[in-house]
Amino acid sequence: MRNKIGKKKDSIMQIEKSAYGTTTNNEKVIQFKLQNKGGIQVTIITYGGILTEIMTPDSDGRMDNVVLGFNSLEQYEKKNPFFGALVGRYGNRISKGKFSLNGTYYLLAKNNGENNLHGGLKGFDKVVWKVENVKESTSFASLKLSYYSADMEEGFPGNLKTTVTYTLHSNNSLDVLYEATTDKTTVINLTQHSYFNLSGNFSQLIENHEVEIDADKFVPVDASLIPTGELASVENTPFDFRKSKIVETAINREHEQLKIGGGFDHCWVLNGKGYRSVAKAHHKESGRVMEVFTDQPGMQFYTGNFLDGTLPAPNNGVYVKRSGLCFETQHFPDSPNQPQFPDTTLEPGQKYETKTTFKFYINS
Structure with a gap:
């Protein structure tokens, strides 16, 4: 199965649909490629809503994929560090795998030491999402995915209907719109977990990337990576990172928090409110820049500290420590247990x- 969704030959935006594979539970997985006139191509699969590729040009016009991923569904189904995935119901960590709502305690899987991480044993990254809608026009192409999470799935209360819409625009920006409703009081914290390497060469470390984050504060963590409050x-x-700096100049400095995380694996308290520009990454050699916009209060900046060379990369390589950068826009970790943090409760x-x-361009 391989076909173009659009009918207009002069349409700037194109969507191509094809079969990607079948899961071990015999569920069909579909792949969608969204492409604009400038050549940006975004590839998404319905398993985990995973972004498998973002092809972008460098300053010489050469196209490269700038997100870490695998070549097969089989590899995505194996344990991996959430490459490109949609994360839920609760992105990041919840202390001791439990929280309370209205006097009721809810117990979650402890899948990260003593803590719950990224939704549990089978979070949103490990399910096949339904295709709700596909649209293309002269200025955008979008793919709307949905997942129905039943009451008490992975220990979380409420039947939760979630949709995520990926929209690629003609200006080389990729929107990720998250929407959800519940029939019972619950907590929610969705995010996108792509690992970026703007060099387009995954054998290169991200330490030579320049990063800027508009945040006056960050969230310190204890030895188990749970916020201290x-x-x-x-x-x-x-x-x-309020002024752009090369990652290597910061990550190798002496600081107790860097020792705990093995590098950066922390949530920044983003300045401002509402939808705004919050971060940039720049790879000088290729000229590629990625700018991040969000309406969220926080962003987990992660430098791939736990990649260890055991996972295969395309072209017969492997993903070593610090092969990629994550910019996970979200609420703060462990917010259900930290009432002083912004609220993550969702009511019926x-x-x-x-x-x-995520907007891509070349630094002039």
């Missing part, structure tokens, strides 16, 4: 809605 100033620390009758954008 403090919101600490970035001033005079390696966590100060409310609608969860948040948008993040």
Whole structure:
């Protein structure tokens, strides 16, 4: 199965649909390629809503994939560090795998030491999403996916209907729109877990990327990577990315928080409110820049510290430590257990809605 969705020959935006494979549970997985006139191509599979490729040009016009991924569904089904996946119901960690709502305690899987991570044993990254809608026009191409998470799935209360819409625009920006409703009070914190390497060469480390994060504070963690409850100033620390700096100059500095995470694996408290530009990554040699926009209060900046060379990369390589950067826009980790943090509760009758954008361009 391989076909073009669009009918207009002069349409700037194109969507191509094809079969990707069958899961071990005999579920069919579909692949969609969204492409604009400028050549940006985004590939998404319905398993985990995973972004498997983002092809972007460098300053010489050469196209390369800038997100870490695998060549097969079989590899995505194996244990992996959430390459390209949609994460839920709750992205990041929940302390001791439990939280309370309205006096009721809910127990979750402890799949990250003593803590719950990224939704549990079978989070949103490990399910096949339904295709709700596919649209293309002269200015955008979009793919809307949905997943129905039943009450008490992975220990979370409420029947949760979630949709995520990926939209590629003609200006080389990729929107990720998250929407959800519930029939019972619950908690929710969705994010996108792509690992970026703007060099397009995954044998190169991301330490030579320049990064900028608009945040005056970050969220310190304890030895198990659970927030201490403090919101600490970035001033005079390696966590100060308010002005663009090369990752290597910060990540190798002496700091207790860097020792705990093996590098950066922390949530930044983003400045401002509403939908705004919050971060940039720049790879000088290729000229590629990625700018991140979101309406979320936080962003987990992760430098691939736990990649260890055991996972296969395309072209017969492997993914070693610091092969990729993550910019996971979200609420703060462990918010259900930290009442001083912004609230992640979703009530019946409310609608969860948040948008993040990744925009790609060449530094002139």
